[in-house]
Structure formats: structure tokens, C-alpha cells
Amino acid sequence: MTEEEFFDINGNTISLDCQSHSEFCKEFTVSVPKLSLRKVMNYTCAVWLTAYAVFFATDNTNVLSAAIIVTLVGMMLHLHFVKIDHESMLIIGSLGIQISASYASGRESTSFIEMSKVKDIVINEAIYMSSKPRLNCLEEVYKSCQDILGQS
Amino acid sequence: MLLKIFFPQCCKGADSGLLIGRWLPGHNSAVVLAVIHFPFIPGQVKQYLSQLQSLTQVDLTVLGSWCKPSEGQEGVQSFLKDLSTIFPHGRWLQLSNEKGKKCFSCQVNSRDGKVIESGDKEDQGDQVICIHYDQCKVMLSQLHPAQGGILNPKTELSELRLVFQTVSQSQALFYIDKYDEGPFKLTHWQSEGREGSILVELSKQASVPVCLVLAWLLSIWYWVCKSRILNLWPMRFVSSKLYSCIQLSHRAEHLQTISMPRKAEDHTEFMRKANIFVSFLVDMALGLLLISWLYRENRIRRLADTLVPVADHIAEDLQELLKWLMGAPAGLKMNRALDQVLGRFFLYHIHLWISYIHLLSPFIGMILWYVGLSACLGLTFALSVLSDIVALLTFHIYCFYVYGARLYCLKIYGLTSLWRLFRGKKWNVLRQRVDSCSYDPDQLFIGTLLFAILFFLLPTTVLYYLVFTLLRLLVVLFQGLLHLCVDFINSFPLFAMGLRICRSYRLAAGVKFRVLEQEPERPLHLLMEINPLTYSAVLQWYRTLTYSCYPKDSWGVLCKNLFIGELIYPWKHKNIKTD
Numbered sequence: 001m002t003e004e005e006f007f008d009i010n011g012n013t014i015s016l017d018c019q020s021h022s023e024f025c026k027e028f029t030v031s032v033p034k035l036s037l038r039k040v041m042n043y044t045c046a047v048w049l050t051a052y053a054v055f056f057a058t059d060n061t062n063v064l065s066a067a068i069i070v071t072l073v074g075m076m077l078h079l080h081f082v083k084i085d086h087e088s089m090l091i092i093g094s095l096g097i098q099i100s101a102s103y104a105s106g107r108e109s110t111s112f113i114e115m116s117k118v119k120d121i122v123i124n125e126a127i128y129m130s131s132k133p134r135l136n137c138l139e140e141v142y143k144s145c146q147d148i149l150g151q152s
Numbered sequence: 153m154l155l156k157i158f159f160p161q162c163c164k165g166a167d168s169g170l171l172i173g174r175w176l177p178g179h180n181s182a183v184v185l186a187v188i189h190f191p192f193i194p195g196q197v198k199q200y201l202s203q204l205q206s207l208t209q210v211d212l213t214v215l216g217s218w219c220k221p222s223e224g225q226e227g228v229q230s231f232l233k234d235l236s237t238i239f240p241h242g243r244w245l246q247l248s249n250e251k252g253k254k255c256f257s258c259q260v261n262s263r264d265g266k267v268i269e270s271g272d273k274e275d276q277g278d279q280v281i282c283i284h285y286d287q288c289k290v291m292l293s294q295l296h297p298a299q300g301g302i303l304n305p306k307t308e309l310s311e312l313r314l315v316f317q318t319v320s321q322s323q324a325l326f327y328i329d330k331y332d333e334g335p336f337k338l339t340h341w342q343s344e345g346r347e348g349s350i351l352v353e354l355s356k357q358a359s360v361p362v363c364l365v366l367a368w369l370l371s372i373w374y375w376v377c378k379s380r381i382l383n384l385w386p387m388r389f390v391s392s393k394l395y396s397c398i399q400l401s402h403r404a405e406h407l408q409t410i411s412m413p414r415k416a417e418d419h420t421e422f423m424r425k426a427n428i429f430v431s432f433l434v435d436m437a438l439g440l441l442l443i444s445w446l447y448r449e450n451r452i453r454r455l456a457d458t459l460v461p462v463a464d465h466i467a468e469d470l471q472e473l474l475k476w477l478m479g480a481p482a483g484l485k486m487n488r489a490l491d492q493v494l495g496r497f498f499l500y501h502i503h504l505w506i507s508y509i510h511l512l513s514p515f516i517g518m519i520l521w522y523v524g525l526s527a528c529l530g531l532t533f534a535l536s537v538l539s540d541i542v543a544l545l546t547f548h549i550y551c552f553y554v555y556g557a558r559l560y561c562l563k564i565y566g567l568t569s570l571w572r573l574f575r576g577k578k579w580n581v582l583r584q585r586v587d588s589c590s591y592d593p594d595q596l597f598i599g600t601l602l603f604a605i606l607f608f609l610l611p612t613t614v615l616y617y618l619v620f621t622l623l624r625l626l627v628v629l630f631q632g633l634l635h636l637c638v639d640f641i642n643s644f645p646l647f648a649m650g651l652r653i654c655r656s657y658r659l660a661a662g663v664k665f666r667v668l669e670q671e672p673e674r675p676l677h678l679l680m681e682i683n684p685l686t687y688s689a690v691l692q693w694y695r696t697l698t699y700s701c702y703p704k705d706s707w708g709v710l711c712k713n714l715f716i717g718e719l720i721y722p723w724k725h726k727n728i729k730t731d
Contacts, residue, residue, distance in 0.1 A: 021676060025676055095154075
């Protein structure tokens with residue numbers, strides 16, 4: 001079980017964790033740093049100050065409640081649908097490859113591809129991966145995967 | 153090559169015995185379905201297996217032995233090894249669950265006793281993967297292929313699909329539980345006793361007579377529809393135009409699907425029947441709710457009382473509009489004579505319409521009261537009746553639109569052909585193109601005259617056409633909205649959605665694996681769980697086919713038709729293709 005630090009395309013640190021359960025079964029996990037408190041406070045303050053300014057101008061209390069509801073709902077939606085906690089790839093020789101993304105609210109979205117449908121693994125443009133790692137991180141994963149694919 | 157063994161979770165704590173299952177053809181894997189315990193007579197076991205094979209079309213065999221040693225049962229392992237000589241096999245699996253360890257070990261022997269695979273890494277040969285699965289869930293689940301396609305293909309089955317198919321087809325194996333007085337004891341997911349629900353059994357018993365009654369009612373309905381009175385041309389024409397009749401026939405078709413007394417053959421048919429049934433029930437419930445709301449406090453009487461004044465109001469507004477057009481609308485100067493002709497023509501129509509409404513007004517209350525009762529047939533029917541009422545009340549707008557459009561269309565035709573004459577050209581019908589042509593001076597003179605007349609009358613016609621087209625489009629939009637609502641209620645798969653929320657394992661998009669605790673010198677153990685379908689995929693797979701109304705033409709064609717003056721019917725009803 002080895003853990004290394006890499007950078008993603010925006011310059012934030014991400015960590016790659018390789019776990020080798022057996023000769024033909026490996027799991028790679030890319031973890032993204034958690035939501036920073038400072039960002040949350042900034043956004044909330046911005047939204048609420050704007051709402052207060054509008055309330056000051058129009059004297060309508062509904063604006064304030066609307067702002068609170070918007071902040072709460074927006075935060076929940078962001079955590080549930082947008083903020084990735086970690087992405088992992090589990091490769092099992094002669095069975096298949098499983099790719100799963102786990103979100104900050106605990107939701108996991110998984111997809112499993114059977115080995116009969118897999119011809120080869122290639123490095124495609126990383127803009128499709130939500131954690132956006134750089135090439136060196138992907139190369140590590142690629143090398144290990146090719147070993148297992150070659151075996152089965 | 154790796155050997156994969158699919159092992160049910162319920163058998164993990166079972167006593168020692170023999171493993172019953174199937175070797176998957178074409179893949180290096182085996183599915184364990186149950187464990188037979190001692191004491192048993194090998195001959196009886198073989199007989200039972202061949203019986204099951206003919207019943208379920210699944211080639212069940214004895215895969216190997218399962219050993220769970222407890223106190224006072226030493227030597228079980230060697231006893232089990234000797235059993236391998238009695239049952240015919242290509243490979244013999246030996247799984248043993250030792251005390252104190254979480255995972256069990258596995259050893260595979262070939263026919264002549266040589267060890268070909270084992271859990272140890274040091275031995276020659278390759279390794280074994282043990283995949284644990286939840287037998288009940290896998291049995292009930294239905295795999296959906298990722299990119300559309302057929303739900304249950306017969307050929308080229310992948311490994312996972314074979315596993316699912318094996319477990320779901322071996323239902324007969326799971327009927328024997330530990331309370332049976334049979335010759336041997338089995339362990340599988342139902343061995344603690346068969347599960348059942350009283351409601352489900354009662355509804356199964358009740359469904360056959362209900363289906364028969366429904367089928368009889370439907371036959372009466374179809375006989376009535378085919379009778380001679382209703383097959384005369386005017387009735388057929390009216391019923392093809394009225395939206396409520398279309399909706400009724402659609403619902404009758406649905407009822408026919410669910411009133412067949414035989415059981416659904418495959419998953420698609422079962423889901424379709426269930427969706428139609430649930431949607432029908434919800435529809436009726438909503439319709440009854442609507443009735444209770446309408447008839448409480450006599451709201452329907454009040455609605456009927458406001459209907460005639462509203463129709464009057466619309467007619468008066470139209471009259472005002474026409475009077476405005478007959479004057480100088482928006483400051484434009486109209487051709488007086490044509491303006492007066494068209495205006496008076498339309499005004500007379502409105503006058504006829506108002507008298508007609510006033511003639512009907514004493515009966516409208518009663519008609520509406522009875523029509524309101526028809527909402528008990530479902531909310532969709534009530535909405536379609538509303539759409540028809542709107543169509544009837546705005547019939548004069550439709551007529552005006554047709555007159556305006558026809559006039560405009562003729563004018564445009566005349567103008568285009570006279571314009572060609574103006575330039576000395578002609579439309580060649582044979583060659584379908586414009587050719588030059590030499591005209592007589594008389595022809596040219598009359599042609600130019602007519603062209604000038606038509607051209608100067610154009611603004612008036614255009615104005616009338618524009619106004620009535622806009623009104624007609626408004627009505628069409630409102631009707632389209634109602635049709636969309638009805639379509640939505642018709643086609644939304646409520647049962648499939650409910651299944652996805654409550655029993656998500658029954659609709660599977662795929663599987664997901666999790667690595668269980670790894671111990672040294674033991675084969676790799678994985679847990680296979682069912683990955684449920686996403687909600688959008690559920691909608692895509694199980695949407696009931698309806699005669700959905702979709703725009704017949706693209707925006708470009710629509711605009712072109714508007715410009716030329718062709719009559720537009722933007723919604724087209726698609727006929728359902730029965731499969």
C-alpha cells in the first residue's frame with residue numbers, strides 16, 4: 001500500500017494510493033482535498049451581504065429568507081453532485097475493471113466493465129476525470145494496469 | 153488462467169456437505185447454488201439433479217465439497233475427498249472454512265487427483281477468486297445492458313449475465329427447505345422456510361376472475377364500437393378529431409394488455425403490465441379526487457353558469473377586434489372596400505355563433521354536470537374532455553383562421569404567378585421549372601392590371617391573416633399543453649420508479665465489487681453487489697409507448713408554411729406500433 005503526492009492541473013495537491021490485494025488485483029485511489037472552510041465562509045458572506053443590501057433597498061424580508069434557502073440548497077447540491085471526495089479504480093484480472101467516484105455527501109457512483117469488453121487501457125485527456133490529475137500520476141496507474149492486463 | 157467461484161453468502165455458515173451448482177460454459181468459472189448435507193444417498197442425489205435439470209434447463213452438477221469442521225467430526229475432509237470418486241467431474245472443488253479465520257480456503261483437483269489450482273501462491277498453476285453474492289437479490293434482479301439493446305439476448309452472453317441467468321432459472325432448486333421431509337437437506341437462501349406474503353397470494357388468486365370480467369367488459373365495448381351506427385362516416389370523422397375518443401381507445405388498448413389471464417412471460421411484459429395497471433389506478437384515483445372537488449359545494453354548477461358569459465365575452469372581444477381592423481388599425485390605411493367586406497363577413501359569423509351559444513345556454517348546465525361525471529374514468533379523460541371543450545368553444549377562431557389563411561394563400565399564389573408574367577416568364581409544369589414565355593400585349597395588360605390590384609390589396613389580407621393566425625396559435629398552444637399533461641400521465645412508468653426506490657436491486661445496471669478482508673495463503677475474496685439503474689435509465693427503458701404528440705415539422709417548415717399561407721396543424725398524433 002503506497003501513497004504518493006501529486007499535483008492536479010490547477011496546482012492543488014492530490015494523493016494517489018495504490019493497494020495491491022493480490023498479484024492480479026490492484027486498487028488505485030486518487031483523493032482530492034476536502035472543501036475548505038474559508039471558501040465556504042467567503043461564498044456565504046458574499047451571498048448574505050448582497051441579500052442584505054437588496055433588503056435594505058426594497059425593505060422586503062422575503063429576500064433574506066430566500067437567501068438563506070438558496071445558500072443551504074446550493075451547498076447541499078454542491079456536496080451531493082459536484083464535490084468529489086475520491087476516485088478509485090479497481091482492476092481484477094480476467095474479471096473486469098471497476099471505476100467509482102465518491103462524492104462529499106457519501107454518494108458513490110460506480111461502473112463496472114467486464115474484461116471481455118476491454119481491449120486495452122489508454123491515457124485519454126484527463127479533463128474527463130473529476131479529480132483532474134496530471135500525467136505523472138496517470139502514468140503510474142497505467143504501468144500497473146498494463147501488467148495485470150498482460151497477465152490475463 | 154484464473155478460476156472464479158461465485159459463492160452465495162447464505163451458504164457461508166452451512167454445515168459440511170456437497171456443493172451443487174453449474175460450470176459456466178466458455179468461461180473458467182463456477183456458480184455454487186446450494187449445499188447438500190449428510191446424510192444422503194449418492195444415487196438419490198444424482199436422480200434429483202437430473203430431475204431438476206429437465207425442469208429448469210440448467211445443467212446442475214455436483215461441483216465439489218464444502219467442509220466446515222466442528223468438534224467430533226475429524227476425518228470429514230478425507231471422507232469428502234473420497235466422495236469425489238462417486239460423482240463424475242472434470243474438476244473437483246474443495247472449499248473449507250476453518251475456525252478462527254474469516255475467509256475460507258480452496259483447492260481444485262482434476263479428475264486423476266492432481267492438484268491443479270489452490271489458494272497458495274507458491275504452488276504451480278494459477279489462482280482462485282471467490283466472489284460472494286447475495287442469492288435472493290441476484291435471483292430477483294434483471295440486468296440492463298448499458299447502451300440500450302435487447303434486455304435478454306439469447307446468444308453471446310457475458311459471464312455476469314450467465315451467472316444471473318443461472319441463479320434466476322434455478323428457482324425450482326430453492327423450493328426445498330429444512331422443514332421438508334425429503335431424503336436430504338439443502339442450504340440455500342430459502343432453506344429457513346419459504347417466504348410468502350398473504351396479500352400477494354390473495355391478489356394472485358383474485359386476478360384471474362378480475363381479468364375475465366375485464367376481458368368480457370372490453371369485448372362488449374369493442375362490439376359497441378364496431379356497431380353500424382357508429383361506423384357511419386360523420387361519426388368516424390368526429391371521433392377521429394375529438395381528443396377524448398382517441399384517449400378512450402388508447403385506454404381500452406391498455407386494458408386489453410392487462411386483462412390477459414395468462415402470466416407475463418418475460419420481464420419486459422411483466423413491467424409493462426405492472427406499469428399500465430398502476431398508472432391506471434392512479435389515474436382513476438386522481439379522477440375521483442377531481443370529481444369530489446368539483447361536486448362539493450356545487451362548484452360545477454357555478455362553472456357552468458360562468459361558461460356562457462365567458463363565451464359571450466370572447467365573442468364580444470372578437471367583435472371589438474374586427475371593428476378595430478375595419479377602422480385604421482395601428483394607424484395603417486386599409487383598402488376600404490375589402491376591409492368592409494371581410495369585416496362584415498366575420499362579424500356575421502360571430503353573430504351566428506353568439507345566437508348558437510344562447511340557444512344552448514339552458515342545457516349547458518346539465519350537459520356539463522354529466523360530462524363532469526365522466527372524470528371518474530380518469531384524470532386523463534377529464535383533461536382530454538377539457539381540451540375538446542376548448543376546441544369547441546374556439547371553433548369560430550378556427551374557422552376565421554381557415555378563411556384568412558385560404559384567402560392569403562390564394563393571393564400569394566396569384567401574386568407569384570403574375571409576378572412571373574410581369575417579368576415575361578412562366579412556370580413550366582412539365583419540366584417543373586420557370587421558363588421564358590412570350591405573351592400577347594392583351595395578356596400582359598390584363599396580367600399587369602390584376603397584379604397591381606392584388607398587390608395593393610395585400611396589406612389588408614395580410615393583417616387579417618396575421619391576427620387570426622396568432623389567435624389560432626394561442627389556442628393550439630393551450631391545447632398542446634393539455635395534451636402534454638395527458639401524455640405524461642399516460643406514459644410515466646410509476647411501477648418501475650416505485651421498484652427503483654423501494655427494491656432497487658431488482659433493476660440492475662451492473663454490479664460492483666468490494667474486496668473483503670485479505671488473508672495470506674487464502675484466495676482473493678470479493679463481494680459482488682448489485683448496482684441499481686439510474687432514474688433516467690429507468691425512464692428510458694420503461695416509458696410506456698403512447699401516441700405521443702410531437703411536432704410534425706421542424707421550425708423552418710413551420711415558418712415557411714406560415715409565410716405561404718398553408719394551413720398548419722402543428723401536432724401530429726403518432727400511431728402506436730403494436731409489437
